[in-house]
Amino acid sequence: MPSVDRPVVVVAYDDAELLDISCLTSTFSTAGDVGADPTYAVTLLTPGARTITCRPGLRLEAHAALEQHTAAVDTLVVAGGLGSPAAAADPVLVAHVRRLARDARRVASVCTGAQVLAAAGLLDGRRATTHWRFAGDLARAHPAVDVDPDPIFVRDGRVATSAGVTSALDLALSFVDEDHGPVVARRVARALVTYLQRPGTQAQMSVHVAAPAPGDDVVRRVVDHVAGHLDVDLGAAALADRAGVSERHLTRLFRAHLGRTPAEYVRRARTEAAAQLCAGTDVPLARVAARCGFRSTETMRTAFLDVYGRTPSEHRRAFVTAR
Template identity: 40%
Template sequence: MAKTIAILALPGVQLLDVSGPLDVFAQANIEAGKTVYALQVIGCQRGPIASSSGVRVLPDRIAGESDERVDTLLVAGAPNAAELPISNANLSWLRNTATRARRYGSVCTGAFVLAATGLLKGKCVTTHWAAADALRQAYPGTTVDDEALYVRDGKLRTAAGVTAGLDLALSLVEEDLGREIAMRVAGQLVMFFKRPGGQMQFSRKGETHPAGRSVLQEVQRWVVAHPELDHNVGSLAEHAGLSSRHFARLFHAEVGTTPGAWVEAARISAARTMLESGHGAPKLVAGKCGFGNVDTFRRAFAKHVGVTPAEYRKRYVSSAFDSD
């Protein structure tokens, strides 16, 4: 008997949060040579569901109108998922259906909807990196991993932003049908079987921006303009016209981090821009961004971004033009 995969699509849903996972499961049916998965889109009310792109999705059924059990229930995300008004009846249906399912979860900001049911309390989850802090604040009883592409916690499965829904769906296919079929699905869909790194390689969350009083902002702008210089506390304090001790305390109090940590983040941000533009191999970028050697640069970059500088550069520079 086919396993029912149901995706709850809310008004304003991100279309790829729905279509991406469904395509993975549909391809798994083809690779398996039989209908392993029966696919459904569930709406909260009758009529087409307008997605964030304007494309309309016609749901197969409406939440609460039947007692049909599902094998796997996923909640797709939407740009405004955290603010969507969802009726108590729909939340109750979602809670009951998820509890009865073999597994349940969310894609991207669909985690906010699941959290509203209480199902994420005490659980470890992920969501889009840009929404992670908001999810933590709104639901402090939930542990949010903003680095992972997808997280498994018991019968709960959550995926990070948008395309990570494909990674999650492929992992579910591997759970059900094994590695060989999952690899064939990945090959047909031209996607990574196991995508290297986490979602922080796509994040702009760690980018530095001037903060604090004007004298501190001037120092920060100086660092951004000249990342290659030796920006120790003494030199930064001198540039600000303050003592080293007073500068360090003031910087931490108003910017929220140490001068050294801020400088490192600014250098990484500069390095990302250079690597994305194809301006030099990692060794050259390390020197231009103030790192003493390429090994120090590699470790710092991997800590902030989750992949090495060389791996990151490959995302943006075509091998046809890469002579390094």
């Protein structure tokens, strides 16, 4: 029988996001089913061992009280959810998270659980992420934290933070990979029918969904043209000519409605399209580059390094399905 000596503690509270919690518990539990040795023992802690209410009114029973937990902790994870501001403002909860984190090998948060870690001072001087919608709030409330809203999770030393909800699955899989290697991690991913094990550098949101639909007809027409014609001339002059406006005016519109210049938008759109082809097909990289409008595989490689922090070949290998 496998030995159990990796205690995982998940901290939750009223209005925590159930998916934040279940992605963690299911991943660690499944690891033991597919050959992880040692296995994980997961404990759900809440203030006062109270049963908590998660959306939409589902009630979740705790294993024990946060204040009374004195056993060893290997990995400490704070869940996120709509109740996170209240949790981060609770000095007792924050103090006990800080206490448990002191001797834990790893400390992590999911989604807005980063607010609790930040309130405990555990993110000061570190790079961190959270759900893209709340990244600005975290940065304003905690200027000592280097908030990056883009990745699905960030590791900075022994502290990890992840983006919204299902990114908890990616973070937990990365912990299983670290503890037991990629073979076991891929077995877990396969058992959970999440056949792609996404790396932390993957962006939370693509340019196609990160911002609201452009409120300007000119911007909308140009964006639609870019999406369907990545392999043609999409320079500022060509796009402005197509839109019937000056390059300066088009740039002003793009900055106002999308927060990017036309050139930045086109480069990101091409990179994301190429990433999808690399992840989901065996199309040669030279053809991927041409199909997505890159002048060469080298310019595509540079774009990948800027957006994903790795080459197209490395990106493709990361998305190989478990066999």
